[in-house]
Every structure is written in structure tokens, then in C-alpha cells.
Amino acid sequence: MEKPEENQAPGAPEPSFAADTPDLNNAAAASTPEQRLAELEAKHSEMADAYLRAKAEAENTRRRAEEEMSKARKFAVEGFADSLxxxxxxxxxxxxxxxATVEQLREGTHATLRQLATALERNKVIEISPPAGTKFDPHQHQAITMVPVEQEANTVVAVLQKGYLIADRVLRPALVTVAAPK
Structure with a gap:
């Protein structure tokens, strides 16, 4: 049998540690209703202030995000225009x-075309120009006509107009002729 502690009467319940912590309800009961009301009003005022601050911060964040999106839309082509x-x-x-001679104009046109190609590449505009024999891809190619030829059916025969991708999205499909089934 366990030995009771010196201050504890035999058969008495174990001491509770709850006696060491103040009972909040008893503390509230010990204060006057006016004091309790003042405490609750102060806490309410604090909470209302914190709520208003959080609400204002959220509104400011939303407004800043809208302004940034508006500027991004407005100036989205700035880099592209600069490269052109x-x-x-x-x-x-x-x-x-x-x-100017025809040769000078031709040379200048080629140089300008190289400049344009570089500007397009820098801005992620990629050519779609499938070589003959490539499988027809309806996501990147637009068939203008089907022609009977000696090559596998549904493959590109010729490119009539190059297509372009911008950031992996088709800007314009390549216009192609396709081999007809035999």
C-alpha cells in the first residue's frame, strides 16, 4: 500500500494541480461587472482596430496588384517593339x-530580314516550316489542299506560308499541301 504524504489525510483524494492555476471564471467573478465590461470593451476595441488594419492592408494589396496587372498589359509589347x-x-x-542598284537593295533587304528574324527569335516567336514528308499536325499546320503524290498519306508535301509559334502557342499555323491517301 502506498504511503500517504505527510500533509494529506488518509483516504483523502490526491491533490490537484488545478489549485496552482488561477480560475479565470473566479477571477472575473472577483472583479466588478464594471471592470469586466471595461476589459471587454478594451479587448473589443483592440480587435476592431486589428480587423480594420487587416482589411485596409488587404485592400491596398489588391489595388497594387490591379495596378501592376494594368501596367503589365499596357506595356507588354514594349520589349517586342524595342527589338523591332x-x-x-x-x-x-x-x-x-x-x-540604289538592285544589288544594293537586295543586300539591304537580306540584312533587314536577318534583323527581323533576330528580333522575332529574341521575343520567342518561332517559325513553323515543316520539311516535306513531315507528318501533318493539325495543331500547327493548316492543310490547304491534298495532292496525289508518291509519298506517305497525311504528310506535308510543301509549305505555302510559314506559320509561327509564340511561347509554345500557335500564333499562325503553317499553310501546307498534304499528300492524299492512295
Missing amino acids: LPVKDSLEAALAIEG
């Missing part, structure tokens, strides 16, 4: 030359 300016400059310079 040298192409425009080259075309204007070519038109300003009086008495």
Missing part, C-alpha cells in the same frame, strides 16, 4: 538612298 525599331530604321535608310 532597328528593322524600321533599316527600312527607312533603304528608302532614303537615291539611285
Whole structure:
């Protein structure tokens, strides 16, 4: 049998540690109703202030996000336009030359085309120009006509107009002729 502690009467219940912690209900009962009301009003005021601050912060965050999205939409083409300016400059310079030979115009046109291709590449605009014999892909190609040829059916025979992708999305499908089934 266990030995009772010295201060504990035999058969008395075990001491509770709850006596060490103050009972909040008893503390509230010990204070006057006016004091309790003042405490609750102060707590309410604190909570209302915190709520209003959080609400204002959320509203400011939403407004800033909307402004940033608006600016992003408005200036989305800024980089693209900036990369096209040298192409425009080259075309204007070519038109300003009086008495240019056909060879000079041809050379300038090729240089301008290279500038344009570089600007498009920099902005993730990729050509779709499938070689002959490539399987027809309706997601990237648009068949203009089917022609009877000696190659596998539903494959590209010729590209009539190149297509373009921008960031893996088809900007314009390539216009192609396709081999007809035999």
C-alpha cells in the first residue's frame, strides 16, 4: 500500500494541480461587472482596430496588384517593339538612298530580314516550316489542299506560308499541301 504524504489525510483524494492555476471564471467573478465590461470593451476595441488594419492592408494589396496587372498589359509589347525599331530604321535608310542598284537593295533587304528574324527569335516567336514528308499536325499546320503524290498519306508535301509559334502557342499555323491517301 502506498504511503500517504505527510500533509494529506488518509483516504483523502490526491491533490490537484488545478489549485496552482488561477480560475479565470473566479477571477472575473472577483472583479466588478464594471471592470469586466471595461476589459471587454478594451479587448473589443483592440480587435476592431486589428480587423480594420487587416482589411485596409488587404485592400491596398489588391489595388497594387490591379495596378501592376494594368501596367503589365499596357506595356507588354514594349520589349517586342524595342527589338523591332532597328528593322524600321533599316527600312527607312533603304528608302532614303537615291539611285540604289538592285544589288544594293537586295543586300539591304537580306540584312533587314536577318534583323527581323533576330528580333522575332529574341521575343520567342518561332517559325513553323515543316520539311516535306513531315507528318501533318493539325495543331500547327493548316492543310490547304491534298495532292496525289508518291509519298506517305497525311504528310506535308510543301509549305505555302510559314506559320509561327509564340511561347509554345500557335500564333499562325503553317499553310501546307498534304499528300492524299492512295
